[in-house]
Amino acid sequence: EDQVTQSPEALRLQEGESSSLNCSYTVSGLRGLFWYRQDPGKGPEFLFTLYSAGEEKEKERLKATLTKKESFLHITAPKPEDSATYLCAAANSGYSTLTFGKGTMLLVSP
Amino acid sequence: GAVVSQHPSWVICKSGTSVKIECRSLDFQATTMFWYRQFPKQSLMLMATSNEGSKATYEQGVEKDKFLINHASLTLSTLTVTSAHPEDSSFYICSVSDIRAGDETQYFGPGTRLLVL
Numbered sequence: 001e002d003q004v005t006q007s008p009e010a011l012r013l014q015e016g017e018s019s020s021l022n023c024s025y026t027v028s029g030l031r032g033l034f035w036y037r038q039d040p041g042k043g044p045e046f047l048f049t050l051y052s053a054g055e056e057k058e059k060e061r062l063k064a065t066l067t068k069k070e071s072f073l074h075i076t077a078p079k080p081e082d083s084a085t086y087l088c089a090a091a092n093s094g095y096s097t098l099t100f101g102k103g104t105m106l107l108v109s110p
Numbered sequence: 111g112a113v114v115s116q117h118p119s120w121v122i123c124k125s126g127t128s129v130k131i132e133c134r135s136l137d138f139q140a141t142t143m144f145w146y147r148q149f150p151k152q153s154l155m156l157m158a159t160s161n162e163g164s165k166a167t168y169e170q171g172v173e174k175d176k177f178l179i180n181h182a183s184l185t186l187s188t189l190t191v192t193s194a195h196p197e198d199s200s201f202y203i204c205s206v207s208d209i210r211a212g213d214e215t216q217y218f219g220p221g222t223r224l225l226v227l
Binding site for chain 2: 031032034036041042043044045046049087089091096097098100101102103
């Protein structure tokens with residue numbers, strides 16, 4: 001059974017304090033690893049898709065990386081507007097559906 | 111990425127009535143659409159997957175006769191909650207993807223909050 005585990009469950013940072021969120025996955029034949037941002041009361045917003053180990057993608061203060069067992073979402077010098085829940089999801093080789101982690105709730109204080 | 115809309119954004123109904131939620135892909139040929147529900151402080155739970163012109167595939171434990179899904183075109187899917195009860199109150203979110211293009215990325219709508227009294 002495919003599994004995606006995110007840690008920590010919650011993270012509180014001061015503005016400018018860089019950190020990383022972790023996503024560990026056990027998936028049969030990974031076809032893609034996805035990161036989303038979800039604000040309260042809204043649908044998830046797509047951030048990145050990673051396809052193979054060693055791949056990296058960046059967007060503003062966010063950088064996503066992928067290994068054969070886990071993915072990291074690095075947040076550099078975060079701002080209060082980066083506060084949100086970050087979701088990780090994986091697609092395996094057999095199905096079109098995604099397996100989601102439970103998310104990391106990030107709070108950035110000014 | 112795709113722009114996805116949902117209507118209505120929130121709905122309140124009486125127990126026993128049916129509610130229809132629309133999901134539209136505004137600029138994207140959505141060969142596959144997904145419906146999720148999300149309870150407070152929990153992650154997304156996939157309810158069903160539908161391909162354009164085909165019957166939806168429901169996840170285990172989801173009643174197909176209660177949650178009717180129609181994916182009549184590449185831009186529109188509807189979810190009808192029949193004979194809604196208070197336990198059906200939740201946040202319903204649709205997503206779209208173009209599997210035929212070899213891209214598993216799903217783009218999500220803004221969600222519909224349903225409250226059944």
